[in-house]
Amino acid sequence: MKHLNLRIQHFAFALCLFLIATSAMFAQQNTGKIKGTITTSDGELAVGVNIILKNSKYGTITNEDGAFEFSRVKANTYTLQVSLTGYETLEQEVNVVTNETTSLDLQLKVSNKQLKEVIITNNRAKLFPKQSNYVSKMPLKNIENPQVYNVVSADLLKEQAITNYEDAMKNVPGIQKIWESTGRGGDGGSYYSLRGFETQANIVNGLPGLSNGSLDPANIERIEVIKGPSGTLFGSSLVSYGGLINTVTKKPYSGFGAEVSYLAGSFGLNRVTADVNTSVDDADNVGIRINAAYQTENSFQDAGFRTSFFVAPVLSYKVNERLSFLISTEFMQEEKTTPSMLFLGRNSPVQYANMNDLNYNTKLSFYSNDLSIKNPKYNLQGQMNYKISDQWTSQTALSRGSTRSNGYYSYIYDNENSQRDFGILITREQSQTITTDIQQNFIGDFKIGNMRNRLVVGLDYFSKNTIYNGTGWAWVYNVNAQGEKNYIDPATGLIVPGNPARDRVLTQSSVDNILSTTGVKDNNIKDATYSVYASDVINITSKLIAMASLRLDYFDTEGNIKTDADDYNQIALSPKFGLLYQPIEDKLSLFANYMNGFRNIGPMINGSTGVSKTFEPEHANQLEFGVKANLLGDKLNATVSYYDIKVANLVTADPADINNSLQGGEAQSKGFEFDLNANPFKGFNIIAGYSYNDSKVIKGDESNVWLETGKRPIWSGPETLINLWATYKFDYGSLNGFGLGFGGNYASDNVTLDSKVTGKFVIPSYTVINASVFYNVSKFRVALNINNITNKEYFNGGWSTINPQKPRNVVASFTYKF
Template identity: 75%
Template sequence: MIYSNLKIKHFILLFCLILLTPSAFAQQNFGKIKGTITTSDGELAVGVNIILKSTKYGTISNEDGAFEFNRVKPNTYTLQVSLAGYETLEQAVNVTVNETTTLSLQLNVSNKQLKEVIVTANRGKAFPKQSVYVSKMPLKNIENPQVYNIVSSELIKEQAITNYEDALKNVPGIQKLWESTGRGGDGGSYYSLRGFEVQANIVNGLPGLTNGSLDPSNVERIEVIKGPSGTLFGSSLVSYGGLINTVTKKPYSGFGGEVSYLAGSFGLNRVTADINTPLDDADNVAFRINAAYQTENSFQDAGFRNSIFVAPSLSYKVNDKLSFLINTEFMAEEKTTPSMLFLGRDAPLQFANLDELNYDTDLSFYSNDLSMKNPRFSLQGQMTYKMSDQWTSQTVLSRSSSKSRGYYSYIYDNEDGNGDFGFWITKEQSQTIATDIQQNFIGDFKIGQMRNRLVVGLDYFDRNVMYGGSGYGKLYNVTAQGEVRQLSPDATYYLTQTSVDQLLANEPASNFNPQDATYSAYASDVINITPQFLAMASLRVDYFDTEGDINSDDDDYTQTALSPKFGLVYQPIQDKLSVFANYMNGFRNIAPSINYDPDGNVIGSQTFEPEHANQLEFGVKADLFSDKLTGTLSYYDINVANLVTSNPMYSSQGGEARSKGFEFDLNASPIKGLSIIAGYSYNDSKITKGDDGNVWLEEGKRPFWSGPKNLVNLWATYKFDEGTLENFGLGFGGNYASENAILDSSVTGKFVLPEYTVINGSVFYNSNKFRVSFNINNITNKDYFNGGWSTLNPQKPRNFVASFAYKF
């Protein structure tokens, strides 16, 4: 284990101090302040900052526009209310002993700022009205011709989510293929999005690479941005199906926070803390820290994951024009390789289906003695300068380091007719270092009567991956029922560090160090041709420069690519209903390859043009009944050209693929207290031009990383707001996935993971100060799998999580 008893004691002591801090202020004979806030158009104002000036106390209005201060000392105070786009409101309030002072406040639109207002959620969970990351400028969702979905921090708490992967189950069209392995370079979790593989490696619109798991404690919201987004985000970190952007928590005005403890099945223990405080009397400097400590065992006979996560952030408002923001994250994680079986890709399958495989999912085929450590650090700095009423300069810097230290294994089909798998293992010593610098100029101005919102930017991205450690060694063969078959009676090996180190001592060490840099320039303009009719035009030029392995000059190359984007939006009912269409482009740089003749002799090096994906999409967006119903319905068609087809001897370019489908998402609050999130997606992916017998790119086949064709997600909660059950509530929902062909080739045959439906539920009590909940996941104890690239990844059986949170 990486955690000494001393470190754990220090962390527990820190948590106890945090927990006891609010209690230190407790006194008798207090008063109370409560109230509601609306905007000038009568809408409930959600996410408003409210502070008591000359104190360290602050709060944020909830989904009903309501706020409350408890245990306030009797005195006369000035209440300050602020929300972006509205004039700051100050209200004198007198607090008396054992009395509640009730206020009804209304915000007026500021003439000095844009009228778009960020409302973080409708009743805590629906779409925000705008995102500053999706289009790199403030743009309402209903004005944006691109489709994106949001998972809010409130929803993460409501579902008692303790890992990042589960949060994405609330997004239509995305499916986990396999969970984080911790291996070097790409050890984060893999997902399928619109038929293409993707990883969650963007944070606040910047690179956030990791070899390990992501912790949800510092997540304000997750934005799943659909479609090939090369124009604004480049080629290195996004897929043709879209990208996953994690928006972290930022400091805010006033003092407040939350501490929580979660316990559950399989030895789950999780402690979190979220504390925000001003550092000066003028409230120009604010500090926030999020921290989490978690231990959990596998649901199988062996396996574990332990982590410590700390994320400090600091904001500094120098004046009305200049401000700074610094975000940092530190993660120390140790875990075992998740249980996965790899079916063979080069010969007819030994197992036609799950019944023939007879996989004993109670077994991990692993040992707690063989773990992987994934320490990670990231820093993001942002300087914002308002040059004028029309123009803002944004300079951002990102720096991250992610390491893999320990044992990684995979269990691969031997394809020999004996019905067993080879247990392969390596000892890694790798590190990924990434640097990104962006300079954006964001404008909001008029040319004639047409409003223009324009972003012009420069982007430099550098990535250096250092692979070290041992080569791979084959420990033994094992069946899907756990029978170990030693390779030789003279050399037997076991699942211990001593035995594995003895095996790997005979394997040559690896030393591979790829490095690449990307230099980009982009511009995007959104024009209001009329108040209801908008057009978007964007372009990126991307220069890619890689040394390949820096130990060799033979694989160096450069490429230049152009990536356009266009969109149209018409609002039959302004700010309520829109129809949209878009053309989007994504691209990928492909490294040169070595070609051989039939005798194995090198005949030359082959270079390639960048692969390109082009999407056409159209649909409808709605934001109706004062944000009580938001939804999107869209149809997309993505065509990828210049795919590289290859076999062991020769590579060529010219493959093509097509992915089309439609998606629907709905966020509704039809009556007070009831919230519904629902989504459905259908995806039809196919290789339209490829090689016969090429498992990776066989013409007419669905790619084996595309995931299920049909996905459904649903989550509904009802909270009682009066009577005996006031503040109590119920939650219910789940996920459906149709069958998933993880292998389909004329060479191997077809292997299908069955469809499944997983049902979850919760009971909770949620007041202004406390939240207590009990969540049950996989209520029916469904035995099911995720997978891709010929893998089977068994998922958790029935499990529960009990949580307690104190808010101050």
């Protein structure tokens, strides 16, 4: 049945690609082409100019060479309209003849209105968009925003041949993967350390988008990593004190376009993607865009695999000039094995002095391809925008999602028995998480006196229901870091009777037989959050901007619906303030902010008295200041910032009663970040980042591996991170279209375990170097990417885990645009 389903998926995907190709072939009949170049009145190439054929579905923009092209245009006479802010709109009659190309050279004239601002969307803007509609829940340029965020664009993902979401994060200062995507129920996605706190990528287009598995990059327009505790605008359920990760998905655009890519690489990598966009009607009021991907890949170890199928249809409908709708969906089928992670013991002295002493054979997975877990997921988002007036817009958004975990999940956990071995522990999961989110925002842009106000007022309802079923946990056998097995039961210290080498193996039948005695889980957890928030960005002067925001959050949970003992509700207030001054308007800004985040803490039962005890919400407060620059005609975008985050009301152990908990712990995370996106000369782009983080438990427990006073928390990741990626594309001579890419990442030592009880274990620092060579023209792109060129053996980790990463690997990619 497994192979039958896989074949059906293969057939369905092949049929989809065939229909796309067939449609494109027929569309080429009775058509011609229009191509040309546009310059400005001063002779400069006009980049990012909007061009449409009036009264048709055709539209495009000029590329970095000021060139444009319309392919497969129906033979007819059209009026070509060219528009760019700050210049007069240009109209030119064009006659399209079957199987012929019409060439144009056009020049724009400066508008008599002499508009103050000319915004050109070019290749640099694609790598770093100047504006976001999500970071502040309103359209706001980065140079005007007193909050720090970093962007990873779709173009950058393509340059680096990114095939998984985690690798995209390597382009962001201050973030590091610390835990692999396990696929387990509730939180099976990858964990990252961001400004010293753990977080997951679970927000899509500003709305909830949870996943128990991996995320596919096929439908990503850009990723926004929003720094600092962002509870004021995004609540508490899906964000961390260090920030949040917002994935912005692709939307339909005017006209027709299609792109198909194939990537093949080391460890059995095969990936096919398709991106098809079309306008349904001649007036471009209805648009459809579909992104799809199919991927198979093996592990670099002796066992392990991942197979996924992803499709994301999107529909846009412009009813009239005031009312529009956008419906986005994502469907994903994923099956994989649990990635190898060694868990060091957390309750006794660590048995290994360092990585050399551990002597980890990273070619071994300690697992089996027969024990996989499936993570099907869907996400539906609907948005209605209604322009109430020239000053006010209503935005109604609905998000509905479901993510499942069905299959085998395992731990490789230190037995802590002085034998230097790890137990293989397995459970069979059957869980589902269902989320619903409804937001109503009113977004205004108006003046009070001479002060411009950009205001968002919103209501937010979010509910989550997580159902945990499946078996309990079972021990199968022990293994050391070199792969040697033994069958000594850690609970009894005795060798398992019978023939364990035959009966305790990593096959479905053997593991199911062992799990049959572990019982079953039966949990059904529900909670809901009701919120109201407001945020106002005020231009006190054209150069001085202030931001003031506030959220009121009511959290109501039933906990496990089978008992009332864990029911509770809480109210939290979350403020946010920012101040920004532009010595050079729209070019240079000095900013400072105060931001707040919070987390609701569930009731805990005193193990000594049996009495349930409630706690106040935890609160994180950030102070930050820095500089943002947008200089040299958009050729240099940079942000430098210093932050200080303090968390209060942490729950810690009661020193007088080990079974009781108290509230009052404190932690601090402070650091420095630098982000650069530059295009110093034509064809050359560079992205670079540096971050330093100093995290410490200020007030906690003695001998607590999770929260020990004076220690760096074991989820904080490396103190220092550096990222770099640079590309150069030749635009002249015989090398025209060819390009080179070079970059890599550095991470300092990572303390994955540190307490008085366990001692300290450090994952060593590493430097990984990557490179690419490519040929890119208007219709197709061919590239070869080599990752980890020096074949560096390196590891990530957190919460006492050690995760081996990929050795040297190669990815070849081919992309064709219709």
